[in-house]
Amino acid sequence: MTDAVDPPRSRRPNARLEEVARAAGVSKSTVSRVVNGEPYVSSKARAAVHQAIARLGYSPNQAARTLAGSRANCIALVVSEPGSRVLADPFFAGVLRGVHAELAGKRVQLVLMMSKDGDEQDLVNYLCGGHVDGVLVISLHGQDPLPRTLADAGLPTVVGGRPLGAGGVPYVDSDNFDGAMEAARYLVSRGRKRIATIAGPRDMAVGMDRLSGWKRVLSQARMDMDLVAYGDFTPESGAVAMEELLTRDPSLDAVFVGADIMAMGALQTLHARGKRVPEDVAVVGFDDLVIASTAVPPLTTVRQDVEQLGRTMTWRLMAELAGEEDLPPFLLLPTAMVTRASA
Template sequence: MPEAASTALPTLDDVAREAGVSRSTASRAINGGSRVSPAAMSAVEDAVARLGYAPNRAARSLVTRRTGSIALVMSEPDRRLLSDPFLSAVLVGVNEGLAGTDLQLVLLLSRAGEPGRSARYLRSGHVDGAIVVSHHRDDRLETELAGGAMPVVFIGRPFDERVRTYVDADNLEGGRIAARRLVERGRRRIGTISGPLDMTAPLDRLAGWREVVTAAGLPDDAVVEGDFTVAGGAAGMELLLDRYPDLDAVFVASDLMAEGALRVLAAAGRRVPQDVAVVGFDDLGGAERTTPPLTTVHQPVVDLAAGATAALLELLDGGAPPSRTYPARLTEGGSA
């Protein structure tokens, strides 16, 4: 009976022996080539390829103090990841941005009633850096990570000015764009369903909407806070119709909420855009599924994810990338 083939994985000693160099030279060659001659570097690379050697990340981390992983922190419950196209697009975009690197992506989701849990995990050295998205004022991520040693990039303008690097859409101008479209269409009783007001993006969108509405001499009291869900948009629209029966336009601060708002308007017999004009915010594909197709403010989520990932990689390499804000623009539909 033939002897079973060995399944032992090649070791660093095997690589050194195959390349005809010392173990320390092989280690330096594999870990960046510091103080290794071109000839020895080439010999080690050839030996690694022939043997199929894969470095032991755990052992390497003891030397380099690097884990080889970064975290994407979403300060939202897990059900939001499955239903919110913005969060899922960020996840895909960050993962794609790591293509060509050896970094692994770790996904951290918040747990209700446990503020600070994610920050404690990050500060414990489990990852080399982090990208934080959908953060809230009271989740303690900003205060506990700002000014720390670990590289971190926020998607969305932080409240804490100590945060050094973030990327964001121009939410203030986005709110202006939405309100301007409704004013230009001759609407005189314009409401809004905001996002959660413990986040900077909804606050900025609301401020932009209010700036244009008040400049037009129109009332700015028709405001309902939403939660970036379809159900939240429906509930917000019901409140607006009940409180302001003369409403003839609404800016809804996310397309998911706008879907819910449109359903309520249809059930109430309000025609869109004839009776009530509607503008959403995001432009992540949902606008095409609504009836009528939604007029919405485009949020460049692909650029945000790519920009945040590039900034974090630069921070990991010792750089100091500046924060960046991406422009907003209107995507035409049939609702306004």
Template sequence: MSPQQPMTAPTLDEVAVAAGVSRSTASRAINGGEKVSPEAQAAVDAAVARLGYTPNRAARSLVTRRTGSIALVIPEPDGRVLADPFLAGTLRGMSQALEPTDLQLVLLIDRPGHHSDRIVRYLRGGHVDGAIIASHHAGDDLEVAVRGLPAVFIGRPYVATEGILYVDVDNVAGSRMAAERLVAAGRRRIATITGPSDMGVAQDRVEGWRAALTAAGLDADLSADGDFTLTGGALAMQDLLARDPEIDGVFAASDLMAQGAMRVLQTAGRSVPRDVSVVGFDDLGIAASTAPALTTIRNPVEEMVRTAADVLLDDLEGRGRATRPVLFSAQLVERASV
């Protein structure tokens, strides 16, 4: 008995013969159907299914000039990506959005000491068909890197120039809502713990807090910089208490920072919410498990990511390019910290 011969994958030539068309027609039918009659397209589709033909991605990319890959760009270190609920939700949302497609997800994150240079080089090198960018900072050059590349930002870029598309929650309205809730609770020395000053979302959340306090005739002079982390929130709260022990309300620009702030307040003997009311921003799981449970502003990250992916895919597939940002409405989620 002769040894069994290994099965070979069907070739494009075999598909063309089976379909009764030329090789070039078969190639065009498989790679998008441009200038192919409906009859020829149907014949090629049937031959592909019958033979079990799988297109060669490398060869296909030469024809279509497409890589079949989408980048999710998060210019933060890997530890931050895994620990931050917003960034973890961004990754989940992107994976879900691309699941029905044949597109490959490429995750680009920062390495310590490399800033964003490596990411910028990769995006400019033609390795992906488009990009979704989250956690954008001023000076990371990503707005420049994606010029000419279909791209959508999650969160308002630091400088939202014309032609830059983004999907976001209404951070100004949300932070104003948070501060107004503290005012309604009778609080009069209301501080804020901000996000990084080089991020558009952080700017917007400070703006809303300040607008609410000004409208209520209260001083908006108590703010401390944070970095959207638990430790950053704790350090900022320590700074605020040292400057003004009479603080009776805190709006933290993320739930992680609010959790850190509450731990410092409780260590200092300040009860939440009896002595100090606290409102966060995100509602991505942590808020419901703090003690007391945290009143916060919902940040619909997974919905935003799916919307951004839809906008990007519409552009890539020629269904039209969005021309304006997409803003989700802010929503206050009441719990026990106010």
């Protein structure tokens, strides 16, 4: 039993639309029109409203707008929980920055949601319940039906990274296939004869697409494509995969690692085995994380612009929300080879 008086929180209540109307000498309708940038308002009324808004520090109540209007003025970014672990943080943070940059000045809020295992249905209910206008989904695994479900429910949805199980849902991705081809071609052009690869997990398109690019080039060059090992986007898995490859063929002289984070582990193994990089084994990574440039030796890699990925996903979603037509079903962003000391 506490006698303590709970002092009512003295947050100055914001001005209301009605007060703005009174101050400007117009109706609520007119204020609403000005706030929403609608065309048919006299410049006199518009000026008066703007002035009143500035003076009163008016900021519209989003909840009321959402409830009264048809739009939530809000989009969701959904991250699958295991993905946020596995795909490593820089990816996520980069996308987030891109999304935010693209949303700047757009009066659209970003709500973050992580899909945990048990609550998929809750998540779908929530998202389809009119709380958001559209959804951005990233770091999907396997054949996750989420994007399909959302799209079928009529909710505009854009996926980041080619989804394996969601044919027809728009997506944006880095051109992983092309980037991997460039990496493999580079190794071939440097005279490497026995080129291995460490690929990402088989249930993610990003892993498979980079593997496919490597395969394509080796097959065109009529080189053996047997040296493939798999990791899971952790340094440890990269180290183990490198061990395996070295055991299978101690004479390999190059390795394309489908993620910088795994390349860090591969570098450790190579170092421990007394292999010089790049003299004995050339190493090329993928992603161009900040750690690539500080690796010993600095890592040659394929850069993907993750922030641009976030921007493009958001642009695509907003365009759809704006009713634009004939939007591309998917978008592939270019990658760029970054040559450093490791290859």
